[in-house]
Structures are given as structure tokens and as C-alpha cells.
Amino acid sequence: MTGRAILLMIGKRLVALVVLVAILSFLVFSLVHIAPGTAVDAYLGGKPATPELVQLLTERYHLDEPFFTQYWLWLKDALVFDFGESTLTTLPVTDEIGIRLGPSAFLAVYAYVLTVLLGVVPGIIAALRQRKLLDRGLVAGAVVALSTPPFVMGILLLYLFAVLVPIFPAAGRGEGFFDQLWHLTLPALALALCVAAFLLRHTRASMINVLDQDYIMFARARGLSWGHVLFRYAFRNALIPVVTVSGALLAFFFAGAVFVEATFSLGGIGELLVQSAQSSDMPMIQALAILIAVLIVLANLLADLAYVAIDPRIRFEGRSA
Amino acid sequence: MSPHTEPTLTAGRPVLEVEGMRIERTDIGAPIVTSLDLQLAAGESIGIVGESGSGKSMSAKALIGLLPEGVVASGTARFDGQNLLGLSERQWRSIRGRQIGMIMQDPFTMLNPVMRCGRILEESLLPERRLSRAERRAEAIRRLAEVGITDESVVERYPFQLSGGMRQRVAIAAALARDPKVLIADEPSTALDVVTQREVLALIKRIQAARGMALILITHDLRVAFATCDRIQVLYAGSLVETGRADDVRERPLHPYTQGLLLSEPPADRRVRQLVAIPGSVPSAADVQDRCSFSSRCRWAEDACRDGVPALAEVGEDRHSRCIRLPEIGAEMAALLSKSEERAVVPAEGRSDGALIDIVNIEKVFESGGRTVTAVDDVSISVREGESVGIVGESGSGKTTIARMLVGLESPSGGEIVIDGIPVRSWSALTPRDRRKLRQTVQTVFQDPYSSLNPMRTIGWALKEAITTHDRGGGNVEGRVAELLESVGLSASYAQRRPSSLSGGERQRVAIARALAVEPRVLICDEPVSALDMSVQAQILNLLQEVRTERGISCLFITHDLSIVRQASEYLYVMHHGKVVESGPTESVLDNPSVEYTAQLLNSVPRPDGQWLVTGDADEMAATRG
Numbered sequence: 013m014t015g016r017a018i019l020l021m022i023g024k025r026l027v028a029l030v031v032l033v034a035i036l037s038f039l040v041f042s043l044v045h046i047a048p049g050t051a052v053d054a055y056l057g058g059k060p061a062t063p064e065l066v067q068l069l070t071e072r073y074h075l076d077e078p079f080f081t082q083y084w085l086w087l088k089d090a091l092v093f094d095f096g097e098s099t100l101t102t103l104p105v106t107d108e109i110g111i112r113l114g115p116s117a118f119l120a121v122y123a124y125v126l127t128v129l130l131g132v133v134p135g136i137i138a139a140l141r142q143r144k145l146l147d148r149g150l151v152a153g154a155v156v157a158l159s160t161p162p163f164v165m166g167i168l169l170l171y172l173f174a175v176l177v178p179i180f181p182a183a184g185r186g187e188g189f190f191d192q193l194w195h196l197t198l199p200a201l202a203l204a205l206c207v208a209a210f211l212l213r214h215t216r217a218s219m220i221n222v223l224d225q226d227y228i229m230f231a232r233a234r235g236l237s238w239g240h241v242l243f244r245y246a247f248r249n250a251l252i253p254v255v256t257v258s259g260a261l262l263a264f265f266f267a268g269a270v271f272v273e274a275t276f277s278l279g280g281i282g283e284l285l286v287q288s289a290q291s292s293d294m295p296m297i298q299a300l301a302i303l304i305a306v307l308i309v310l311a312n313l314l315a316d317l318a319y320v321a322i323d324p325r326i327r328f329e330g331r332s333a
Numbered sequence: 334m335s336p337h338t339e340p341t342l343t344a345g346r347p348v349l350e351v352e353g354m355r356i357e358r359t360d361i362g363a364p365i366v367t368s369l370d371l372q373l374a375a376g377e378s379i380g381i382v383g384e385s386g387s388g389k390s391m392s393a394k395a396l397i398g399l400l401p402e403g404v405v406a407s408g409t410a411r412f413d414g415q416n417l418l419g420l421s422e423r424q425w426r427s428i429r430g431r432q433i434g435m436i437m438q439d440p441f442t443m444l445n446p447v448m449r450c451g452r453i454l455e456e457s458l459l460p461e462r463r464l465s466r467a468e469r470r471a472e473a474i475r476r477l478a479e480v481g482i483t484d485e486s487v488v489e490r491y492p493f494q495l496s497g498g499m500r501q502r503v504a505i506a507a508a509l510a511r512d513p514k515v516l517i518a519d520e521p522s523t524a525l526d527v528v529t530q531r532e533v534l535a536l537i538k539r540i541q542a543a544r545g546m547a548l549i550l551i552t553h554d555l556r557v558a559f560a561t562c563d564r565i566q567v568l569y570a571g572s573l574v575e576t577g578r579a580d581d582v583r584e585r586p587l588h589p590y591t592q593g594l595l596l597s598e599p600p601a602d603r604r605v606r607q608l609v610a611i612p613g614s615v616p617s618a619a620d621v622q623d624r625c626s627f628s629s630r631c632r633w634a635e636d637a638c639r640d641g642v643p644a645l646a647e648v649g650e651d652r653h654s655r656c657i658r659l660p661e662i663g664a665e666m667a668a669l670l671s672k673s674e675e676r677a678v679v680p681a682e683g684r685s686d687g688a689l690i691d692i693v694n695i696e697k698v699f700e701s702g703g704r705t706v707t708a709v710d711d712v713s714i715s716v717r718e719g720e721s722v723g724i725v726g727e728s729g730s731g732k733t734t735i736a737r738m739l740v741g742l743e744s745p746s747g748g749e750i751v752i753d754g755i756p757v758r759s760w761s762a763l764t765p766r767d768r769r770k771l772r773q774t775v776q777t778v779f780q781d782p783y784s785s786l787n788p789m790r791t792i793g794w795a796l797k798e799a800i801t802t803h804d805r806g807g808g809n810v811e812g813r814v815a816e817l818l819e820s821v822g823l824s825a826s827y828a829q830r831r832p833s834s835l836s837g838g839e840r841q842r843v844a845i846a847r848a849l850a851v852e853p854r855v856l857i858c859d860e861p862v863s864a865l866d867m868s869v870q871a872q873i874l875n876l877l878q879e880v881r882t883e884r885g886i887s888c889l890f891i892t893h894d895l896s897i898v899r900q901a902s903e904y905l906y907v908m909h910h911g912k913v914v915e916s917g918p919t920e921s922v923l924d925n926p927s928v929e930y931t932a933q934l935l936n937s938v939p940r941p942d943g944q945w946l947v948t949g950d951a952d953e954m955a956a957t958r959g
């Protein structure tokens with residue numbers, strides 16, 4: 013594919029992203045008005061409705077303007093990351109998210125790396141030792157991990173490696189890269205294991221399928237070494253379907269870490285999400301919903317770009333002979 | 334610098350000697366190949382001929398050390414002083430590619446889809462030849478030229494950007510990159526169109542001669558083997574039944590199976606009265622370990638034939654046959670052979686008036702990914718009362734699209750279709766009554782009967798369903814089912830069976846019975862025999878012929894095979910790139926083609942003489958076809 017075609021694809025995706033965010037922002041904005049009670053009640057978030065406060069909120073969020081004007085003004089603020097103040101803490105929503113973004117991103121990326129390592133590598137090994145003892149062991153382990161929810165896994169890991177054999181901290185997020193790595197190992201593992209088990213089975217199936225293909229046999233029949241056939245042929249082809257699924261995982265880790273964050277008292281985005289939902293913290297819910305949607309779309313775009321890089325058939329789609 | 338053009342000085346010396354090779358599954362000990370012997374001299378070509386499942390591919394894999402897990406080979410295969418069947422993986426590394434090369438059947442799956450053709454060739458070159466990047470590229474281009482690809486840009490292309498024939502050429506070049514002494518070609522042309530098939534086989538022969546390489550050609554097509562090979566070995570259910578020089582076997586087969594196979598193949602040059610079909614279907618090697626493997630289908634079988642496995646006896650110079658009754662039945666076999674040469678009465682040339690199907694200037698345009706493809710371009714075809722009309726063309730020429738439009742699976746972009754007086758351009762616009770009437774007029778038989786039969790239901794259920802949707806009056810449905818089964822040569826007990834327990838030929842019989850259930854006036858047959866074994870094809874062709882003459886049904890017979898269309902049709906349309914390029918009475922079109930394309934197609938049909946592959950222009954043509 014020419015560079016231009018790739019840019020075109022990225023461009024299309026970004027346009028789609030803008031459209032998606034526009035629609036979502038409208039829905040999210042409407043929440044305030046759909047929620048029980050008046051819009052002022054929603055922004056009050058349970059605080060006593062003193063006339064001054066009502067006056068302040070009405071001005072702050074332009075509640076006396078017509079609906080669409082309100083939306084427009086809200087959107088203009090949102091575009092410069094001003095989603096208003098949390099009704100819970102009265103701090104700007106963007107600041108609240110900003111504090112938690114770092115640790116959450118660290119955790120997500122860490123868990124993602126662990127997932128790929130713990131999913132793909134054993135998956136390939138299992139496929140190569142098909143029906144042997146090691147394969148059966150790995151597959152059985154995957155079934156166990158797959159049926160253990162992350163928060164149960166979290167508690168288990170916490171008990172094993174922070175209480176029984178205290179080699180990792182039980183709580184907190186740490187400062188600086190290595191300290192964070194140390195602090196976040198158990199949470200990342202808890203988050204990764206279940207998904208890694210899924211990826212292991214996916215990789216194994218894909219690899220077994222590829223090893224059975226004619227082109228593998230033909231490569232061996234030409235006298236190519238087994239190592240060459242593995243690296244140049246098997247891995248590359250087997251990883252194509254794996255790459256497509258793994259893209260979505262990153263976004264999942266970002267938003268789906270709720271229970272693990274709670275277990276290890278990390279105070280990340282997931283925790284914020286739960287808090288804001290519990291206390292009907294409208295501005296916070298609005299900002300988080302949009303953030304997560306954007307992340308999902310971007311993660312999928314990355315996955316698609318990886319797919320294009322790895323599989324030439326996609327690049328030439330519609331142009332082949 | 335060019336090791337592969339060196340002529341061999343050692344022609345005649347055996348390079349590979351296989352003795353009593355047995356291949357079996359380790360889990361249940363069932364044999365796949367019970368006994369295979371083979372002597373291959375340098376520069377010689379041997380054809381291993383057999384129907385699917387006879388163990389051809391397994392034998393090839395055994396000889397290159399790539400049997401699948403759970404399958405082992407025993408016996409000896411002497412090559413260069415060592416027994417191949419006992420080599421370790423390490424030792425195989427110096428044999429594969431360098432001494433023995435292999436190409437496989439399907440050019441669409443044989444090449445790494447994510448690698449450019451140039452890289453595939455470069456990595457296949459001998460690793461100890463330390464070439465620079467530019468030298469390797471130059472060598473890859475030279476290797477492509479050897480297989481008739483002069484377009485240098487092919488090195489930059491991915492396999493999926495090339496046609497089947499081009500891919501097979503690239504595969505051949507890759508298989509020969511380390512200049513092996515022996516090439517095993519496992520059905521190298523089966524997946525290709527007739528024209529391309531001939532080009533690829535001609536190419537293999539030409540390279541073989543130029544390099545003095547020995548060739549083992551594996552094929553299910555006797556004609557291909559005769560045209561390509563010096564010697565023939567016929568494999569049936571895992572054991573050799575006959576071996577001999579190609580000419581000898583062709584002129585006078587000395588085993589009933591070989592003869593049956595020869596007779597089942599419809600001749601391309603004349604119409605015969607009836608094909609001589611072999612009844613039944615191929616057994617598995619495990620089921621015939623204690624008897625003549627052909628005894629369940631042989632017309633000369635006796636008790637003695639089931640009393641132990643006959644030996645592969647020498648029956649002439651360089652000639653072996655595994656039939657114990659050969660001395661007694663030889664004369665009868667010869668008589669049968671000459672009887673089969675009888676020509677059928679050529680059907681009268683005139684066409685009747687009543688058109689049952691009238692296709693007028695029909696057109697079908699597909700849109701895919703912003704491109705438009707005209708699959709069917711201004712085609713007019715008519716099928717008259719009681720007539721069998723053939724449509725012949727290579728894959729992609731638009732044949733199946735026409736069939737799909739006729740039965741409403743696709744609607745035409747332009748033109749008109751009239752079936753029995755009802756205009757059916759758009760099926761959705763038809764009244765339910767018309768639609769029912771059409772279903773009773775037209776029925777179809779497709780290539781793959783399995784996909785159209787519900788695996789969960791019995792054959793009886795499928796037939797009953799067909800009968801009752803046609804005729805709600807009830808009546809004796811069970812009786813009708815039995816009648817239908819008998820009319821396609823199956824016993825009534827088949828009603829209780831499920832599709833999975835039937836062989837391919839039996840399933841196709843059921844599909845025909847189901848089509849007949851509504852007593853149609855036209856049968857559309859789209860490649861009805863191309864998924865079947867050669868020995869079973871003739872049975873089904875005969876059955877269709879019988880059904881047609883008995884019931885006076887018209888037929889639209891779609892196939893890529895000119896020999897089949899000759900036996901199965903009276904009027905013929907030749908299609909190429911979505912257009913009808915020629916039409917007329919079948920006999921006269923095939924005897925005196927008036928357009929170049931038909932002549933080229935005819936020329937590409939495998940002929941058992943050595944002249945078939947002698948061609949000067951085939952390679953240039955292929956290179957330009959892309």
C-alpha cells in the first residue's frame with residue numbers, strides 16, 4: 013500500500029472518530045436533562061439547593077439558555093477540556109482525571125505487555141508441543157485463568173505475594189518508573205492473566221492452523237531450516253489474527269481495571285468511574301465517557317495499522333489481480 | 334554458474350529405489366499404503382496414478398520425510414546409498430530441496446501469503462552460496478525466466494497478486510532453487526484450468542529434459558500420466574495394481590482396474606455410445622488387506638480373488654500386474670476395450686422449436702471494492718424441448734453465474750430470461766403461482782451435493798420433503814421415495830441413511846433423485862461430476878444420460894471439461910470472459926472449431942500421446958497472460 017493510502021485510512025478513521033465523539037457528546041450532554049429532576053438538581057449532585065448555588069450553577073452551565081445553545085456552549089468548553097467541576101469534590105473534572113491518568117495508563121500498558129507475553133509465547137509453545145504434556149498443562153492452566161475473574165485473581169495474588177510471601181507491596185502506586193513497576197506488578201498480573209489465557213488459546217489455535225498449511229510443508233520440502241520456517245512463516249502468519257484481537261485489549265485494560273484498582277487501592281480512572289456513577293457526578297461521568305470512547309477508537313486504529321503492516325493482502329485489497 | 338543446465342551424464346542409472354514401502358497410522362495401525370515399489374532412473378519420469386485417497390500424497394510425503402504426526406513409513410527407499418525411510422530429521426536436511434524436491438497440488442496455498450515472490454525464491458537458494466543482495470535478486474530473476482516468467486516485476490509481487498498458473502510457476506522455480514536430482518510433483522496441474530494445466534506440465538517436462546532431472550508425477554488423470562511420463566504405476570486403495578511403460582499400459586491395460594479407469598474417461602475426440610463405468614466406489618486400504626483390492630468392483634472377481642492378496646507378478650517386459658485371473662480374462666478384456674471404441678450415432682443436427690429456456694442478451698455486472706466486473710456479457714442461450722445443451726468454458730468465464738440467474742439466486746443486470754413462457758428476470762416480482770410452476774420446471778444439480786443435503790436428516794426425509802412440497806396430494810410417498818432411489822441406481826434401503834455415510838457418487842445420485850422428485854422438464858447441471866473420482870464420474874454421466882432419455886427431460890450441462898460436454902450435450906455454447914464466443918451442434922463445434930479460443934481449449938485437453946505437450950508457444954502465452 014502506498015503511504016498515501018495508509019494516510020487515507022488514518023484520515024477516514026479520524027473523521028469517524030470525530031463523528032462518533034460528536035454523537036456521544038450529544039448523548040452525554042443530554043444525560044443532565046434526562047436524569048430525574050431538573051438540570052440544576054443534576055449539577056447540584058445532592059448538595060442543598062441554596063438560591064446562591066442555584067444561581068451560580070445556572071450561570072456556570074448556561075441553564076437558562078435554550079437546550080441547543082446550552083449544548084453548544086458546553087461543547088465549546090469541552091473542546092478545550094473544560095467539563096466543569098466535579099459535584100463531589102468541586103475540583104475541575106479535568107484535574108481530577110489528570111491526576112489519575114498517569115497511573116491508569118501505566119497499569120494498562122503494563123497489563124497489556126504482560127498479556128501479550130503470557131498469552132502469545134505460551135500459545136506458540138503449546139501449539140508446537142501439540143497434545144504433549146506441556147500443551148495439556150498450558151491449556152488446563154488457561155481454562156483456570158479464564159474462569160477466574162480479575163478481582164478474585166487480584167485477591168489471590170495479593171494474598172500469595174503480598175501477605176504469605178511478601179515480595180510485592182499490597183497497596184499504592186509508587187513513584188518513579190521502577191517503583192511504579194514494582195507496585196503495579198500484582199495489579200497488572202491480576203488484570204492480565206484472564207485475558208492472557210484467552211489470548212493463549214487464540215494464539216494456539218491460530219498457530220496450529222498455520223502449521224498445518226501447505227506453505228509450511230512446501231517450505232520444509234525446499235530444505236529450509238525449521239527455525240527459518242518458524243520465524244519467517246509460522247509466527248508471522250499465526251500472529252495476524254492475534255494482532256487483530258489484541259488491539260481492543262488496551263482500551264479494555266484502561267477502563268476495566270475497576271475491581272483491581274479497588275483491591276490494590278490504586279486510585280485510578282476505574283475507581284473514579286465507580287465513584288462518579290455512585291454519586292451521580294454528572295460532569296465527571298460526561299468527561300469519562302468521552303475519554304473512554306476516544307481511547308477505544310484510537311486503540312482499534314493502532315491495531316488496524318499493525319494489521320496493515322503485517323498482512324500485505326490487506327494493503328492491496330481491491331487492487332489485486 | 335548454471336548448475337541446472339548441465340546435461341546429465343548418468344541417464345539410466347537408478348537414483349531412487351523403493352521396495353515394499355508401507356505407510357500406516359500409528360494410532361490404530363491401519364495401513365494407508367500397503368505396498369509400493371518404484372525404480373526411478375536418472376532423467377526418467379514415472380507417473381503414479383490413482384484416485385483420491387489411494388495414498389499418492391502420503392507416498393510423496395514419505396519420500397521427502399514430511400509425513401504428518403501419527404503416520405509412519407516402513408520398508409526401504411534407497412537413495413544415494415542410504416535408506417530414506419530411516420533418516421533422522423538432521424539427515425533429511427541435506428536431502429530435502431538439494432536432492433529431492435517437491436511441488437504440491439494447490440498453487441493458491443503453497444506459497445507464503447505474506448512474502449514477496451522474490452524473497453521466496455531468494456530464501457530457497459542454497460545457503461552456502463554466499464551471494465550479495467543484488468546477486469541473489471539477479472539469481473531470482475534468472476530462476477523466474479527458467480519457468481517462463483520474463484516479467485521481472487514478479488519478484489516484487491505477493492503470491493495473491495498472481496494467477497494460479499503464475500503461482501505454480503513460481504512454486505516450481507522455488508522447488509528447483511537448490512537443483513534437486515529428483516522432483517516429486519503431486520498433482521501439479523489439477524487445480525488449474527485446462528489451458529494452464531497443459532502449459533504447466535509442458536514447462537515441467539521441458540525443465541526436466543534440460544536438467545536431466547528425474548520426475549515422479551502424481552496424478553489422478555491417466556491421460557496426463559500417459560502424455561507426461563515414461564513409465565506408469567497405478568495405485569489403487571494403497572497398493573500398486575499395475576506398472577509398465579506408458580505406451581504399453583495405454584494400448585493394452587493388463588489389470589481390470591486400469592482398464593476400467595481408461596474406459597471411464599470420456600474420450601475427447603468422439604462421442605461414445607455409453608461410457609463403461611466401474612460400479613461402486615474406492616475402498617480404504619485397511620478394508621482390502623486380505624484380498625485383491627479391486628475385487629469388490631471387478632466384473633471378473635471370483636472367490637480365489639478374495640483369498641489373499643495377489644502378487645504383483647511380472648506379465649511382460651517391464652510390466653507387472655496384480656491380477657491372478659489375468660491369463661483367463663485377457664481375451665475378454667481386449668474385447669471390451671475394442672467394443673468401447675464404437676462410436677455413438679451422431680445426433681441429428683436440427684433443433685426443435687419449443688424453447689424451454691430462453692436467455693436473451695443477458696448481462697451481469699458485479700461491483701466489488703469500487704471496481705465493476707462484467708461476469709456475463711450479452712449472452713443469449715436457448716434450451717429446447719428434450720435437448721441437452723452444453724456450456725463449456727474455463728473457471729471464471731461466467732458459467733455458474735448464468736446457472737445462478739436461471740434459478741433466481743442472482744438477478745441479471747440486463748437482458749431477459751424466459752422459462753417456459755414466464756419472464757423471470759426478477760424472481761422477487763413473480764407471483765407465488767409462477768414461482769411454484771418454475772420450481773417444477775427447472776431443477777438443479779450442483780458440483781457439491783453434500784452442501785445441499787441436511788446432514789442431520791436421512792435421505793428418505795430429504796426426498797419426502799421434495800415430493801410433498803411439489804405435490805401436496807399425499808398418495809404413497811414412501812413408495813415414491815423407493816421408486817426415485819431405484820431410478821438413480823440406489824436400493825430403497827438408502828432412505829434410512831444419512832448423507833455422511835454415503836460416498837460422493839452416492840450423494841450425487843441422491844441429489845439427482847431429489848431433483849427428479851418434482852418431475853422437472855429441465856435439469857441444470859453445474860459441474861455435476863467434477864468433484865467425483867474418475868471411476869465414479871462415468872457412472873453419474875451414464876445415469877444423467879439414462880434419466881434424460883427415459884423421461885425426455887431437457888438439460889443444461891455446465892462444465893469446464895470438453896470431453897464430458899461431448900458425451901453429454903447435443904448443442905454447445907463456448908464461453909470466454911463472460912461472452913459466448915462460439916455455438917452450434919456439439920459435434921461440429923468440437924470437430925471444426927471456428928474460433929481460435931475453442932481450438933486452443935481443444936488442444937489443451939489431455940491426450941495420451943506425447944505430442945500433447947510438444948508446444949512452442951505455450952510459455953510465451955502464459956507469460957503474457959499473467
Ligand SMILES: Nc1ncnc2c1ncn2[C@@H]1O[C@H](COP(=O)(O)OP(=O)(O)O)[C@@H](O)[C@H]1O
Pocket residue numbers: 358365383384385386387388389390391392401402403404617
Ligand atoms: N494426517 C493423516 N493422518 C492419518 N491418515 C491420513 C492423514 N492424512 C491422510 N490420511 C489418510 O491417508 C489416505 C491416503 O491419503 P492421500 O495420500 O492424501 O491420498 P491421495 O493423495 O491419493 O488422494 C486417506 O485415506 C486419508 O484418510
Ligand code: SF4
Pocket residue numbers: 588589590625626627628629631632633634635638643655656657658659
Ligand atoms: S484378481 Fe480377481 S478381482 Fe482382482 S482384478 Fe483380477 S480378476 Fe478382478
Ligand SMILES: [Mg+2]
Pocket residue numbers: 389390519520
Ligand atoms: Mg493427493
